[in-house]
Amino acid sequence: MPKSSVHKLVPKVPGVPGVGGTRRQQYSASTKRALVDVAEELFTEHGYAGTSLDAIVGGAEVTKGALYHHFSGKQALFEAVFERVEAEASRAIQKSLKENRDPWTKARAGLEAFLVVVQDPTYRRIVIQEGPSVLGYERFREQEERSTFANVLDIVRAVLHAGPWDLDEEMQQTFARIFFGAMSSAGEAVAGSDDAIAAAARVETAIGFIISGFQALADAGVELPEQPS
Amino acid sequence: MPKSSVHKLVPKVPGVPGVGGTRRQQYSASTKRALVDVAEELFTEHGYAGTSLDAIVGGAEVTKGALYHHFSGKQALFEAVFERVEAEASRAIQKSLKENRDPWTKARAGLEAFLVVVQDPTYRRIVIQEGPSVLGYERFREQEERSTFANVLDIVRAVLHAGPWDLDEEMQQTFARIFFGAMSSAGEAVAGSDDAIAAAARVETAIGFIISGFQALADAGVELPEQPS
DNA sequence: TCCATTGCATACCGACGGTACGTCTCCGTA
DNA sequence: TACGGAGACGTACCGTCGGTATGCAATGGA
Numbered sequence: 001m002p003k004s005s006v007h008k009l010v011p012k013v014p015g016v017p018g019v020g021g022t023r024r025q026q027y028s029a030s031t032k033r034a035l036v037d038v039a040e041e042l043f044t045e046h047g048y049a050g051t052s053l054d055a056i057v058g059g060a061e062v063t064k065g066a067l068y069h070h071f072s073g074k075q076a077l078f079e080a081v082f083e084r085v086e087a088e089a090s091r092a093i094q095k096s097l098k099e100n101r102d103p104w105t106k107a108r109a110g111l112e113a114f115l116v117v118v119q120d121p122t123y124r125r126i127v128i129q130e131g132p133s134v135l136g137y138e139r140f141r142e143q144e145e146r147s148t149f150a151n152v153l154d155i156v157r158a159v160l161h162a163g164p165w166d167l168d169e170e171m172q173q174t175f176a177r178i179f180f181g182a183m184s185s186a187g188e189a190v191a192g193s194d195d196a197i198a199a200a201a202r203v204e205t206a207i208g209f210i211i212s213g214f215q216a217l218a219d220a221g222v223e224l225p226e227q228p229s
Numbered sequence: 230m231p232k233s234s235v236h237k238l239v240p241k242v243p244g245v246p247g248v249g250g251t252r253r254q255q256y257s258a259s260t261k262r263a264l265v266d267v268a269e270e271l272f273t274e275h276g277y278a279g280t281s282l283d284a285i286v287g288g289a290e291v292t293k294g295a296l297y298h299h300f301s302g303k304q305a306l307f308e309a310v311f312e313r314v315e316a317e318a319s320r321a322i323q324k325s326l327k328e329n330r331d332p333w334t335k336a337r338a339g340l341e342a343f344l345v346v347v348q349d350p351t352y353r354r355i356v357i358q359e360g361p362s363v364l365g366y367e368r369f370r371e372q373e374e375r376s377t378f379a380n381v382l383d384i385v386r387a388v389l390h391a392g393p394w395d396l397d398e399e400m401q402q403t404f405a406r407i408f409f410g411a412m413s414s415a416g417e418a419v420a421g422s423d424d425a426i427a428a429a430a431r432v433e434t435a436i437g438f439i440i441s442g443f444q445a446l447a448d449a450g451v452e453l454p455e456q457p458s
Numbered sequence: 459t460c461c462a463t464t465g466c467a468t469a470c471c472g473a474c475g476g477t478a479c480g481t482c483t484c485c486g487t488a
Numbered sequence: 489t490a491c492g493g494a495g496a497c498g499t500a501c502c503g504t505c506g507g508t509a510t511g512c513a514a515t516g517g518a
Binding site: 047048049124128129130132133134136137141170171173174175177178179180181182183184185186188189192199202203205206207209210212213214216217220222224 | 276277278353357358359361362363366370399400402403404406407408409410411412413414415417418421428431432434435436438439441442443445446449451453
């Protein structure tokens with residue numbers, strides 16, 4: 001029963017042609033999306049190792065032939081899921097950033113958005129929990145670098161620029177790394193808490209306090225210690 | 230050739246008896262340690278999924294029978310490795326903490342020790358990279374809670390206590406989580422950097438700056454914002 | 459000396475990731 | 489309209505690996 005391709009069940013709609021390439025291409029893209037959809041669901045629920053390819057292709061009502069036609073293997077399929085989840089998270093954060101202009105409030109808005117994202121079970125499982133292990137830390141870092149981490153870097157740049165400090169690129173990256181890790185870990189604490197709302201409030205208070213420390217140093221005109229180069 | 234037990238090759242030393250139980254117990258403990266040793270090495274090098282039990286028992290010169298006699302399965306073996314790596318890291322950090330008394334310098338010493346630990350490839354791979362995925366986040370958190378994280382919590386308590394703030398338990402935990410995540414992420418940046426020494430220096434500068442922010446707020450007598458409870 | 463227990467070795471099973479190959483359908487071209 | 493090729497799968501199969509069942513020999517207490 002699940003052995004027949006879903007495409008044959010979808011009749012052609014003659015009135016709406018050519019919006020996404022030929023019919024073949026549309027069908028192909030549809031099965032590919034179905035595979036990623038099911039994989040995202042199962043990976044989130046049972047983890048990477050706990051999800052068999054048979055279960056994925058069964059859920060998508062195709063066979064392994066289809067899977068290996070679109071992806072080079074299980075890891076590549078996971079990577080596709082990973083990228084989609086990451087991209088969506090990044091978009092959500094960027095959206096909240098555009099609504100603010102002042103660096104300090106922008107930072108707080110970004111923090112709030114990140115805390116929402118990190119409570120999504122899919123993001124937690126796919127990106128935070130399984131990501132480093134499945135992709136390896138190198139590929140994981142590369143992916144993060146141009147999505148969620150990029151957002152944090154933007155915020156940090158803005159905040160640092162608001163102070164009297166003139167930091168080189170690497171120092172900005174270091175600060176961004178630190179805050180990114182802080183927020184990831186804090187997000188985990190929030191997501192794992194019994195009362196997520198209260199936990200999120202505590203995190204916002206704590207990081208807000210740290211930011212206040214920055215502001216205090218900025219107002220006092222405190223310089224960074226000398227960098228041995 | 231690797232099928233014969235190593236124990237038979239070790240003759241009894243009659244002059245040194247009873248320091249670790251009977252001969253049987255000594256042999257048993259020896260093979261168990263050999264398994265954990267080899268597992269730690271292979272897990273570090275090839276990861277959890279990339280390491281087969283055959284490779285482990287081959288390296289330890291025993292068979293799967295021995296492995297399954299001592300451990301309930303692959304995951305249990307990993308857990309044994311994990312605990313040992315974590316315990317050693319925790320010990321290293323605690324040692325550096327005892328050498329300092331002032332909270333602020335204690336914090337900086339702890340940071341320095343942590344940055345050293347996190348550069349150990351074994352710790353990175355076993356604890357940070359594979360830990361959450363293999364153990365699941367719940368068990369991972371439980372383990373961290375009573376080892377490395379406990380150290381960070383101690384430091385944070387000391388620093389917070391040095392200020393004019395009176396924070397409840399949960400708020401202290403929140404701050405500790407934040408700093409723990411910050412240092413983990415920073416450690417990753419250090420370990421993955423081309424010039425680890427320079428990167429470590431940048432991290433120390435950055436976190437030192439954050440701590441300075443705390444000190445500034447403490448000197449100014451700034452209170453934490455109201456907590457909605 | 460006896461024998462139950464411990465500590466392992468051996469043989470084997472099922473599941474899973476991956477591959478080889480066959481087949482059907484669509485689409486451009488003559 | 490006929491057709492040939494390529495894309496998009498389906499099917500059967502293989503090797504590996506985690507885990508299990510069972511046997512056996514050494515050990516050490518009685």
